[in-house]
Amino acid sequence: MAVIKAAILGFGTVGQGIYHILNEKREELREKLGVELEVAKIVVRDTSRERVPGTQHLLTDNIDDVFAEKGMQVVFEAIVNEEPAFSYLQRAIEHKCHVITANKVMFAKRGIELQELAKKNGVFVGYEATVAGGVPIIKTMKNILLVNDVSRIQGILNGTTNYMLTKMRQEGWSYDQALAEAQRLGYAEADPFNDVSGQDAFKKLMILSDLAFGEQPAWSEVEVIGIDTLTLDDIKAANEKGLRYRHVAEVEKNAEGQIIGKVAPMLVNAEHPLFPIDDVFNAVSMETNYIGTLTVTGPGAGMYPTASVMVEDYAEIIGKRAGFVVSI
Structure with missing residues (x-):
């Protein structure tokens, strides 16, 4: 052998x-x-x-x-x-x-x-x-792109920030409490900057942009906003309205053929495919011309x-x- x-x-x-x-x-x-x-x-x-x-x-x-x-x-x-x-x-x-x-x-x-x-x-x-x-998004996209065109991608690409937002909403924890627990559990590094600032999700989004569109938006033109801009009051107010904050990385090709990207907290309602994604789970939602909207989810990090x-x-x-x- x-x-x-x-x-x-x-x-x-x-x-x-x-x-x-x-x-x-x-x-x-x-x-x-x-x-x-x-x-x-x-x-x-x-x-x-x-x-x-x-x-x-x-x-x-x-x-x-x-x-x-x-x-x-x-x-x-x-x-x-x-x-x-x-x-x-x-x-x-x-x-x-x-x-x-x-x-x-x-x-x-x-x-x-x-x-x-x-x-x-x-x-x-x-x-x-x-x-x-652990989310097989690359294989899934490669298969889809054999026949379909992808017009937009939205994703929860960082398990640390998703965990923090989940605990702030469900447990009423402050940002600092949620971060400390994420660090204790090993979800966040001692220096959590790349996670909470959105830089980690941004790099992953650029990889998906290359795959979906064959190019990336100019990095300097992509707005990247972290979850440290949110307060517990913001999250509670959204929850009372039946809405949830998700830290969403999105990239799309507009009608003029431009590739536009953004990473920022986003309010989503119960109809949005990212609404039920909690804890350290990641999810990627793709809008395609033939299949429609397809969402793939799974554990986002760990050994x-x-x-x-x-x-x-x-x-x-x-x-x-x-x-x-x-x-x-």
């Missing part, structure tokens, strides 16, 4: 999730794909700290060790910032490796570049995990939701190379 070697770049929450799923699903993946996957290298900053028992021998702080490994074919990337993630994936593609990323910051800016480079090198880029954690869609990307890529479709 053929052996495919893989590397994991970054071994935090998501990276560890990938490792666990690949081990737990080893037999099933072998049976369905007809190949044996071996995690051969894990790139970290500090090799002295073994995060998962039994992985010390796999750790390296040198990306060159990944490409020196004979039979390396797949690279999973779960690094936070644009660099060194982009440079690592660029090198991986040039070494004829398939790459799978969860890095929304990097992919929003350099995703098209990576995909063009991958096409030239005959490999694939999986990026399902960049947008909405296993994000890692699982990355492993699904791997299965899909290997399935394409073998000429069959795989679901896990």
Whole structure:
């Protein structure tokens, strides 16, 4: 049986999730794909700290060790910032490796570049995990776009802010209380700026814009407003009227063909597809010409939701190379 070697770049929450799923699903993946996957290298900053028992021998702080490994074919990337993630994936593609990323910051800016480079090198880029954690929105949109045109996308793309707004409405918590609890539960970082300001949702929206329209609006022209502009009184007043605030990222192509984007709190009524989406769930609603409005929802973050869609990307890529479709 053929052996495919893989590397994991970054071994935090998501990276560890990938490792666990690949081990737990080893037999099933072998049976369905007809190949044996071996995690051969894990790139970290500090090799002295073994995060998962039994992985010390796999750790390296040198990306060159990944490409020196004979039979390396797949690279999973779960690094936070644009660099060194982009440079690592660029090198991986040039070494004829398939790459799978969860890095929304990097992919929003350099995703098209990576995909063009991958096409030239005959490999694939999986990026399902960049947008909405465990929600399979990229695969869904790709299938829809084979026949349909998408005119507008509205989404709850950040589980942290959705959790906070939910608790403020349901429990009467203040903004600070909701944020503190989100941090305690691990939904929000110690520095929650990217979540609460809307920057996290903005980067994800740009990835969806590229996919739906083949281009992004000028970043400087996209209005991005955070949930810190809302007060508990605002949320209570809306609730009394049967309305709910959602932190909505939206992008659309107008009648003149312009791509317009915005991220901001939005009041929605019970008929709106984003109205029932609570807690850390994400949702993406698409307006299409043939299907009408389609909404996809699911868990937006965490070790296993994000890692699982990355492993699904791997299965899909290997399935394409073998000429069959795989679901896990």
